[in-house]
Amino acid sequence: xxxxxxxxxxxxAKRNIALLLLVVFTACGSDDEPLxxxxxxxxxxxxxxxxxxxxxxxxxxxxxxxAVTAPLPLEQVGHVEQVPAEPQPHWVWVSDQNFGSMxxxxxxxxxxxxGRVFGMLNTGYAFIALTLPSSYHExxxxxxxYSRTTRGERTDVVSIYDPVDLTPKAEIVIPPKRASxxxxxxxxxxxxxxxxxxxxxxxxxxxxxxxxxKTRQFVGEIPLNGCTMVWPAGTRRYFTMCSDGSMRLITIxxxxxxxxxxxxxxxxxxxxxxxxxxxxxxxxxxxxxxxRGLVHxxxxxxxxxxxxxxxxxxxxxxxxxxxRPGGMQHLAMHEPSGRLFxxxxxxxxxxxxxxxxxxxxxxxxxxxxxxxxxxxxxxxxIQVSRDTAxxxxxxNVTSRALQVYDANDGRHLRTVEEVSLTPCLLQLPxxxxx
Amino acid sequence: xxxxxxRWMQSSARHLAHHTSRRSVLRKLGIAMLGAATVPLLPVARxxxxxxxxxSSLPGDLGDPTKCEYWRNCATDGFLCSCCGGTQVSxxxxxxxxxxxxxxxxxxxxxxxxxxxxxxxxxxKSTCNxxxxxxxxxxxxxYYPARTNDIVWCMGTTNNVYHxxxxxxxxxxxxx
Numbered sequence: 001x002x003x004x005x006x007x008x009x010x011x012x013a014k015r016n017i018a019l020l021l022l023v024v025f026t027a028c029g030s031d032d033e034p035l036x037x038x039x040x041x042x043x044x045x046x047x048x049x050x051x052x053x054x055x056x057x058x059x060x061x062x063x064x065x066x067a068v069t070a071p072l073p074l075e076q077v078g079h080v081e082q083v084p085a086e087p088q089p090h091w092v093w094v095s096d097q098n099f100g101s102m103x104x105x106x107x108x109x110x111x112x113x114x115g116r117v118f119g120m121l122n123t124g125y126a127f128i129a130l131t132l133p134s135s136y137h138e139x140x141x142x143x144x145x146y147s148r149t150t151r152g153e154r155t156d157v158v159s160i161y162d163p164v165d166l167t168p169k170a171e172i173v174i175p176p177k178r179a180s181x182x183x184x185x186x187x188x189x190x191x192x193x194x195x196x197x198x199x200x201x202x203x204x205x206x207x208x209x210x211x212x213x214k215t216r217q218f219v220g221e222i223p224l225n226g227c228t229m230v231w232p233a234g235t236r237r238y239f240t241m242c243s244d245g246s247m248r249l250i251t252i253x254x255x256x257x258x259x260x261x262x263x264x265x266x267x268x269x270x271x272x273x274x275x276x277x278x279x280x281x282x283x284x285x286x287x288x289x290x291x292r293g294l295v296h297x298x299x300x301x302x303x304x305x306x307x308x309x310x311x312x313x314x315x316x317x318x319x320x321x322x323x324r325p326g327g328m329q330h331l332a333m334h335e336p337s338g339r340l341f342x343x344x345x346x347x348x349x350x351x352x353x354x355x356x357x358x359x360x361x362x363x364x365x366x367x368x369x370x371x372x373x374x375x376x377x378x379x380x381x382i383q384v385s386r387d388t389a390x391x392x393x394x395x396n397v398t399s400r401a402l403q404v405y406d407a408n409d410g411r412h413l414r415t416v417e418e419v420s421l422t423p424c425l426l427q428l429p430x431x432x433x434x
Numbered sequence: 435x436x437x438x439x440x441r442w443m444q445s446s447a448r449h450l451a452h453h454t455s456r457r458s459v460l461r462k463l464g465i466a467m468l469g470a471a472t473v474p475l476l477p478v479a480r481x482x483x484x485x486x487x488x489x490s491s492l493p494g495d496l497g498d499p500t501k502c503e504y505w506r507n508c509a510t511d512g513f514l515c516s517c518c519g520g521t522q523v524s525x526x527x528x529x530x531x532x533x534x535x536x537x538x539x540x541x542x543x544x545x546x547x548x549x550x551x552x553x554x555x556x557x558x559k560s561t562c563n564x565x566x567x568x569x570x571x572x573x574x575x576x577y578y579p580a581r582t583n584d585i586v587w588c589m590g591t592t593n594n595v596y597h598x599x600x601x602x603x604x605x606x607x608x609x610x
Contacts, residue, residue: 099566100563101561103595125595126594149560150559151592154594179585180586180588181585181586182584182585184576202579202589203589204534227577228576228579241575241576243577243579270578274574275575276575350569350571350573351570352570353568
């Protein structure tokens, strides 16, 4: 192969190579499917084109019909795009563990309104998700690297990325214990004030690595004694889940050091009908859903967690039809309207990770189902933007597409093809605090 | 020390598996797990040394070990080592089998027995990317690690890079 290439370079004039490349690029361009396809009702969406003019326009030429035309202006080499500085409500980060080649995880930023891909981050081995502060002035990411890709020295870091140019601006080395798992939104989190990041470790002993992202320092490790994962629960507090069906609150001080723990009562039946480890936040409440659709709401506004009486997503007829919630990120919460979105499928027991072909929408205040949305394609993950004209996003690891819907009426708006390789989780850079 | 603990756990798990029912095995293991995960006391199984399992004594068609429907795969979530240069019970060349893993229980269609299956991952090379199999029978969320197939179980190995998953019989679950 190398020999062929050398022969080609050695025997062809530069001009011929350039012509050859031009033909190749032209052919590629003409055969491609559109990467963003809008549903019929949305035709006419914004186009995004850009060019940089550099020089005076050279003399004019006659086209085939005899009209005078100007050639394209010459363009500058070396320009690199940046993401617009102000994040918008309909942007979404798609994280990708890249199951086909796990040392090469990535995250891709997409504008849900236009379908434009802004760019991506490389996030190392067994990547799970970004950690986004509500201020979105920086992007944090707990990552694992090996010095020889799949061998050599392991280094775990919290990388800090600039959200505009998408380059790493700092990194904090943490103990090489970061848990690797199928992506779930509980592998790392920030305290509510955005200062202390907790990274879940599993060796299989479980602990948290605490990082002060303001001073860029690893603060220390907090043992979890068998409890797992981590979610935010206040400005100096996290919670973890324990295998007896309880949660443990972890409180830290202003130096990021452990000051105390509080164990809740078990709030669900672990072996009979476990909740998934994929709850969604609603203010100071967290909403868990069990394999069979039972909703457990945990209120963390006080010192000790309290739990509302559970209720069921499924009516009797639904259960008879074997409808179940399921997926990788199967719940989304739209806080402004108090609506819970749940991916649903027909499958019965043992299908809690199966993709949903419908989304059922509930009013959390009344506990009533208010909508059923049929999906364009089955989805394993769902997210709903936080604004008052929300979009609903879905992905499936077996499809490379991002699907975009109107979250109010369920209408499918567009498909963003080839958004990533095995798209896993969906995260929102914009929040109302911005 | 860890080898002694491993050996003890292996022996204990097999004893449990031989003498208790499927649900009882899992319930007792679950209780034993509570609060115990700061040291590696998860159910541990050592890899078999044979090139492949001998199932010839079992009657009937046991299926194709390179297919997800194969009986041992009832709780597999990963790439089948049988498709990657290994077998159901051995790792592909150049990889390393994790000594720490989780267990499931699958019914063998040949003899109708429930067997305790240890899902040991093979580690040290990038994803095999052949014969993906995702079945979640009896799989539990990550807060219950002993029965979770969503965790990369490359632990106790030189590194934690996941390649594929084996399915090793480590016991027979029988009713008391």
